[in-house]
Amino acid sequence: VGDDPQFSICDFTDKIEELTRFVSNLKAIGGDDLPEDVLGALRTCLALPSWKAKNARFIVLITDAPGHGELNDQFTDRFPQGVGTRTFEEICDRLLTKTVETDLIFCCIKKDATKKMTEAFYNYYQKKKEQTDKTFTVVYPFTDDEPGIHSYHFVFVLDGSSTMSCHWNVLEKAYVEFLESRKRNQGVDDIFSVVQFSSKAKIVYQRKQFSDAPRTIEQLHGGTNYNIALEEAEKVIEADSTKSSVVMIFMSDGIDLLNNNPAALIAHLKSKYEKDHRFICHTVAFGDELVGKDGKTDLLKAMAEAGGGQLYTALNDNQLINAFVMISTNNKATETLIKLFSDTLTETMREQIMLDFL
Secondary structure (H helix, E strand, C coil): CCCCCCCCCCCCCCCCCHHHHHHHCCCCCCCCCCCCCCHHHHHHCCCCCCCCCCCCCCEEEECCEEECCHHCCCCCCCCCCCCCCHHHHHHHHCCHHHHHHHCEEEECCCCCHHHHHHHHHHHHHCCCCCCCCCEEEECCCCCCCCHHCCCCCCCEECCHHHHHHHHHHHHHHHHHHHHHHHHCCCCCCEEEEEEECCEEEEEEEEEEEHCCCCCCCCCCCCCHHHHHHHHHHHHHHHHHCCCEEEEEEEEEEECCCCCCCCHHHHHHHHHHHHHCCCCCCEEEEHHHHHHHHCCCCCCHHHHHHHHHEEEECCCCHHHHHHHHHHHCCCCHHHHHHHHHHHHHHHHHHHHHHHHCCC
């Protein structure tokens, strides 16, 4: 609500390329609170001009959030009374209006978050089952212990060596911009940790939510030792008993002085924490020493590749901030879930269509 546009619409088409192009251009924007305008989305679907009277009518809602107002009882809600004048019963009545009844399928990424909403729709369709053969179906494409559907745990491993002194305020700004970007994109369940390193390393804080995460970090100063930083980061990950997907952001402006093969240590973390945390490591190479004309990014690139992530390069302060914001919206951690999701939804749709025509 309040986003522009609030709804992006592609009317019915049999041109697969047109639909694919439309979906590919969609962007996830907005956020702050978790609930969404589910009733508004359903009303928009019902108002599409090209419904065919003789065709089976299906609406498939894919979501990880409850609707505003009466469909939500867990999360902070900017619209606790609902959005506008539309009500749950009004939308359900329209879904089951005689001659244009509609089968409704909810594909819910997060079972607990959508529980009240799915129960409300299920109960309404059950109440009307003597009057219609249309059904309400809920699909949960992922199991409750699937790491990819739980919160993200972002572990920052930040270079606090003396060469960062002139850029420390910018690094802090980049880090804060990352936090704010996650908030804007509904990372309400995210947790954050920071490890800082130079020739020594320390855990600045660990496993804090957005509201509790410090916005300033005192610089260490000293040389540059990648491995001791990764050893401290491993302690942070080891202490995480949740199913959070761990995304490490390793940032440095200098060459590793000891050269103890940190890429091998990243590979070890990937192997150890892939199952429970879907571990990924992105790296950020910053400044002239690493990114300039005689750039020396090979080690940070190898580390990112070992961690299944991506190397980002930033020559100046603005590029450093942009790199952090780009990582905050990088969806690489969820790519392995896409096939499972599509297979489950496809099978459900196939079964539902067969039932409708029997």
